[in-house]
Amino acid sequence: MIVPYNHVLILAGILFLMGMFCATARRNLIMIVVGLEIMLNAASVAFIGAALRWQHMEGQAIVLFIFAVAATEVSVGLALIVSAYRRTGSVDPGMFK
């Protein structure tokens, strides 16, 4: 007996909201990518809880693919940030018109 699935979902929701705050409010390109990572992690938490709730490994398989997408997204995103930094000399999203 661990906890009801509800509590896992609420934890994932709070984490997702934190990631959304980080991605929308912080004035820094790197923090936007960090926020995306937090949101993907929140989704993984919800999926793992669902996999346990229904005793089915499908949820865990989806989490593995979330890892692959997160790795892809972060490598391309950081390369984009470096290329944008070379052009403008700043990581402030307000500088890109």
Added chain:
Amino acid sequence: MTFYTILFYILAALIIVTTGLAITRRNMVHTIVYLVFSFFGSAMLFYLLGAPLLAALEVIIYAGAIMILFLFIIMMLKEEAPESRLFPFRQWLPATLLGFAYLVLGSLLVVSADPETGEPLQIATASPAMFGEYLFRTHWLAIEIASLLLLIALVGALRLGRFDESESRKAEDAS
């Protein structure tokens, strides 16, 4: 209330506190270090919820590879102090308020919807061997597509990160 329940709540509190600290730090290196702690907490949560292989992968991929990649990029870029840490209030406040409204609504829905989801989860573990066999039996095509996606990311990162010679020549001509 069993031992596992207490463990879950401690882990959840740790994850939320470290993530909250991470997203409010001014120094980005501190952000990344707090996030590593947050992902360690998530890994332990995955283990508690019966996914030992994914817990190991979370430590290796998220806390290891991705966060170190962030650290490298932060070290590459020149340290600068932007005049304001946040965007103007009116720009992000609506988005965050709406997100908060969705969180409250979702929590209410989750708490009240299905009486069956209110039952505590049973302890169960998917052993790595079982999980791997299941994965390659039913999702082999998706695995191939994921590997292709990683290859495309490699090519894209190389293309984006390459120093553009024609552009630097143009800059030199201009100066």
